[in-house]
Amino acid sequence: MTALTGLSIAEARDGLKARRFSAHELAQAHLDGMAKARRLNAYITETPAIALRQAAESDARLKAGDARPLEGIPLGIKDLFCTKGTLTTAGSHILDGFKPTYESTVTANLWRDGAVMLGKTNLDEFAMGSSNMTSHHGPVLSPWRRRSGNADLVPGGSSGGSAAAVAARIAMGATGTDTGGSIRQPAAFSGIVGLKPTYGRCSRLGVVAFASSLDQPGPLARSVRDCAILLRSMAGHDPGDSTSVDTPVPDYEAAVGRGVKGLRIGVPKEYRVDGMPGEIEALWQQGVAWLEAQGATFAEISLPHTRYALPTYYIVAPAEASSNLARYDGVRYGLRVAGSSIDEMYELTRAAGFGPEVRRRVMIGTYVLSAGYYDAYYRKAQQVRALIARDSASAFETVDAILTPTAPSAAFAIGEKMDDPVAMYLNDVFTVPASLSGLPGISVPAGLSGDGLPLGLQVIGKAFDEETVIRTGAALEEAAAFNHKPDGLAA
């Protein structure tokens, strides 16, 4: 790690403007770090030529005093975002060789604002997973290690490559997408900040679809302020995504440091789940104490349908996935396995192209949508989803934000929890409810487990009130003063 790669986005922005270093030097420092950290497998595709070309343009603009908001800031892009002319895999074999002919709106917004692309980061296949173990391109290793041993750990998922890259200082920030926790859970496992915006805040155009009523792009970075800076560029209305909302994008960075004095924060009693490690419960209590000391008041709230969030999610998300993934047919892009009839070609292509977790989810989704089962499963789940959303809407009549742990454990080792898909799903028990309700949430690193691994706290806010989420997250961040670094950092 060089001094340049250790900077925050805010610091780099100031340093570039003051011409203390160039965008080229900043990009090159990251590219060098990436080359040394390849064992992490955080990137599927490195794009040094693009990075250096964009950095050269940034340097020209900086020299001319014409800097854009993210001028020269090197980022990792989750390989679920279509990038024109650059391989986009979604972590799947079935998108082999796919080079989009168009750019996703979110990445186009980042380039418009001067950001620099380092490469495309690894992820669970089609963002289906909580460990990055389902990627066709192999697992990502977390740069963190337990104090008690050298086992390779997962970075979380599905935005695992993005989280590992940011934690390992081989990206200043990264894009992620969050369907049931895929930004917040890897942020918590990797000791960084991850922000899932309100559904509709960022455009989904050009983001490979998993579950369209849940998917939402958002930033991962090493501070709340950096996430706020990135979100301002990523967010905004897009006529190409009819669910993206046409409301002004606030200056999220201005919310950092506003403090929590006078905020009312809820602690949901239903989040005290059986078997939650004592250290996570203790950290949660510590979070309450930190915010109280800064002038927030707390109330216990009830979200009675919390325990039904995961079963609801595991109907809704696979159902939408089975529909979205119908497009992978061996005709229009990616892998094709020859067959004697068109149906045989479809079946062989999809059997070879999808990994086991994707096949399971597509089949569950197909089943719950099939004739005779739709009402019993899918309609039922959408009804319970309405009740879950109603729970949080009534809670937000009395509180401004909700504080919970992000995940029920610290990162686990590669290969653990792989035998039972349902056990893997439990990773998302604290993040899925906000996803189902479309609410914004942030995960902030708040402490270390007894074994030296990062633990995160989550703040959930009202729809389109990312500013309160950022304010509260920044207050937690300041109190926690989390300055631990992974010791597996590239030398």
Place this chain on the structure above:
Amino acid sequence: MSLDKTTVAKIARLARIRVPEADQEKLAGELSNILKFVEQLNEVDTRDVEPMTSVVATTLKMREDVVTVPGDRDAVLANAPLSEAGFFVVPKVVE
């Protein structure tokens, strides 16, 4: 609901994913476990609850009924595994 091999074969066919017979038993077990997990929802009283259709209450915007993305055949075909004379090529579907 516990799924049997026949049902798994039927779902696989609907999903257009080839599942060899040797794998059907194992998959039936995995899918049954997931279904058992999601069937907890049967405990919830959902009488008179409208199913959610949109997570953010919003009215879809109207726009002029005009072409916004120009048709670019070469771009559409650029990633096709097999194309010929400006068309996608698939196995014969009409005798």
